[in-house]
């Protein structure tokens with residue numbers, strides 16, 4: 171069959187690669203110009219797809235679309251060549267519920283891409299396997315099923331996702347140990363997991379993970395040990411590193427210790443924290459803890475996202491209280507709390523030694539955070555510039571009121587400039603928020619900035635073509651990210 175190019179939708183979640191290849195598209199455009207024939211693309215009609223249209227052949231109110239499972243490069247090439255119709259085959263002959271089938275759709279797309287076209291590279295496959303595992307706590311997708319779809323052996327899938335699965339399978343005892351290491355009282359733990367305080371005490375007293383060193387000396391790796399104990403990797407590492415100095419821990423984790431105030435970490439260390447929009451590298455937090463806290467100190471993470479701060483606190487034997495408006499079953503240590511300008515509440519009684527505050531960078535990733543939030547508890551990334559500044563001012567004041575004289579604030583943020591399609595010289599400064607504004611807000615609310623540490627993002631996320639387009643238009647991007655350390659003044 172042939173379908174209209176304009177009726178098809180490209181859903182980035184279903185597309186199995188990190189990015190599309192302009193080189194492949196250009197090659198296809200050239201081939202089309204000399205009359206080459208291409209095999210049909212693979213498509214699927216879906217309903218219950220939030221960004222789709224209300225099509226007539228679907229039950230009323232069910233937003234639908236025809237999405238591309240395989241053949242994105244051919245689709246772009248046909249579009250660029252001005253061709254209106256493209257040969258296509260349907261995967262299933264009936265429309266599917268998008269929300270219920272999105273993992274199956276992603277895997278079908280991946281399966282098509284392992285045998286032809288720009289084949290998926292191991293990094294793409296690993297990303298898909300990890301994305302699926304983290305959104306599938308019931309383990310509906312077995313390692314065998316993922317291996318078959320991704321065209322790799324089961325053992326490979328196992329090394330990619332064993333830490334995620336171990337965390338998902340973590341039993342109650344492991345949760346108790348984790349929370350107790352993070353400084354929760356037995357009473358708080360008992361309340362959270364729904365058991366008696368006596369039972370919590372018993373679990374803590376009987377915990378015995380002495381075998382870890384034996385397993386290591388037998389050549390077992392940390393992933394194996396995490397699976398063996400049904401534990402997340404952060405806790406296994408914390409147990410392995412217990413009692414060592416901070417510097418020894420950096421060494422064992424394979425992290426070089428930065429001596430100067432420029433902290434470049436290109437990649438997030440996948441052993442720690444969950445995949446999360448705006449996830450930050452574990453090393454950035456480890457350095458903050460190294461320079462500005464000591465073992466046993468209490469760290470507050472008001473917007474904990476994927477849980478990287480609690481994980482690093484476990485490793486470095488700091489206590490931690492973490493909150494976010496979005497919480498998950500596999501992260502009992504992150505409690506639900508919505509910071510709200512209309513109703514400020516401070517959720518902890520003990521005063522923290524350090525507040526590690528990593529809020530959304532103004533409206534960057536607005537859509538991703540909106541999906542995690544809901545109408546009554548909106549993310550601050552949906553605020554106007556004025557509301558966002560008012561929020562931060564209110565938060566800094568509240569934190570100041572509830573801090574000790576010695577409490578530090580580690581505030582991470584980036585310049586936000588409206589540079590998307592605007593040449594640098596035409597940007598409107600009234601639309602931007604920069605580190606100078608954050609500095610001003612901290613100073614006004616009783617915090618004195620003592621350090622400014624640059625922790626830039628990697629610029630490699632952009633393709634050569636995107637960079638070329640920016641250069642052609644004289645657009646000046648931003649990869650800066652700054653950590654401000656402040657003390658109560």
Ligand SMILES: C[S@@+](CC[C@H](N)C(=O)[O-])C[C@H]1O[C@@H](n2cnc3c(N)ncnc32)[C@H](O)[C@@H]1O
Nearest residue numbers: 446448449450473475476495508509530549550
């Ligand atoms: C930049 S992310 C934190 C990322 C985290 N440090 C990590 O590496 O995974 C910011 C977080 O703030 C949360 N958030 C935004 N507005 C909030 C609010 N008003 N109250 C509580 N959490 C909020 C979002 O849900 C998001 O998880």
